[in-house]
Amino acid sequence: MITLRGVTKDFGDFTALAGIDLDVAAGEFVVLVGPSGCGKSTLLDLLAGLAQPTSGRLLLHGKPIDGPGLDRGIVFQQYALLPWRTALGNVEFGLEATGVPRRQRAAQAREFLDLVGLTGFEQRHPHELSGGMRQRVAIARSLAYDPEVLLMDEPFAALDAQTRESLQDELLRIWERTGKTIVFITHSIDEAVYLGQQVAVLTSRPGRVKRSVRIDLGNRQEIRDLRSSPEFARYRHEIWELLHDEVARAQRLEVAR
């Protein structure tokens, strides 16, 4: 469904991404994991159509991505909620862009706030909500206008560990219910293994896909503490090995700068 072939992005003489190849199937949950400064966010901008690649092709359903569109929804790390609007108003904001008639908007927005577990918080402003709740609102906003793909840029990075875990479960539940294709960026190995069906490990500067790992943790409902299972540990270690050299290299680059 999403195909990336040799995607390269330069900023002047600085190469952020060098020849990214990636395939994402419809309804798949793909996690991109990499050291800081590997161009993860640049890649997401390209997928969102907010920037154009220097060379290479990005295709969505075989058609090149040449600009932003409502077939893709973005969830930002900093939530990007409009502080002057209520939770409901923020979800409606996405619907206004798609031209949903005014009368339907509120009902539709309510439905998606309910999906993310925020019934009863419709009239709260962002500053009256916790970080986790704010991100739920942002997720509801992105889902409400029904994009095919959800692009998530380290959405849980700013949250405390417990809120993060509960939102990860929530996201998996939403993904199973809605069947969206999700491209999720993180620098956390645990998060990548826990969420992804496919985890693409990126190299540090310039960013390249080092290897894609398929994750199969069996039936989630059957295993109580998935994060402590031997399979989880095995995948975690596999990705850790892949990332280890990259992180060390990224640090050297950081020092050299």
Next chain:
Amino acid sequence: MTGLEVAERLAHKESAAARQPLPVARWLGGLRRIAFRSAAILGLLAIWEAAPRLGLVDSTFLPPFSEVAVAWWQLLVDGQLLDNTLASLGRSLTGFGLAVAVAVPLGLLIGWYKPVAELLGPLLEVFRNTAALALLPVFVLLLGIGETSKISIVLYACVWPILLNTISAVRTVDPTLLKLARSLDLPPICLFQKVILPAAAPTVFTGVRLAGAVSILVLVAAEMVGAKAGLGYLVNSAQFNFAIPQMYAGIVTISAIGVGFNQLLVALERKFTSWRREQA
């Protein structure tokens, strides 16, 4: 729903309940706050009353507050105060209103086009830092001593705080909000109306409030230079005729109008940016 979420929700409900005390308690608290906040002003008035009577200052130059109050009342009764106040307010509000009408749209425009903002930035700084009153002789020279020059100087002085604040308001809109709007493929008019304007409103209002104070400050000075009506004229002519209590009455009126105008603008600001309260 997990146990954690339930806890998160409960904590939220509790904090919301704790924030709203009983109405009677709130009323009493408000009363106490008003008493506390006016204590310093009442203290000043008491010193003003006592100092001349105790001979600490010459009562010819600083009459006790009660005498000033009597003079104020006489000015009010014989209509002088109202006439002069209306003359001043008319000029102030006209100049201030024109400044808002000109500077807000202009500031939005300049702020949005980065190269324009960078080009004009230093020039605007020069104008802002040139005391408006230093230019008063120029205004009088060009526009005479009539209403036009007085309204113009108020307009001129009010434009800069509004313009500079509006420009910086547009330029400091949260970039992730702009990115969000772009990802939603929002048309430019929608972007302006739904994102930039509301995001800029608080900073714009700060500029408007500054301009409100400036409008009265500059006008009074302008009226002292050449005018036949207005509170500045009243103060100046009272001093000239050695009607000292009347002079103080005029000064007190000016500061009361200044405070009142500011309160009005603060209330307006609250109304338009209510979402911002308790955010800090």
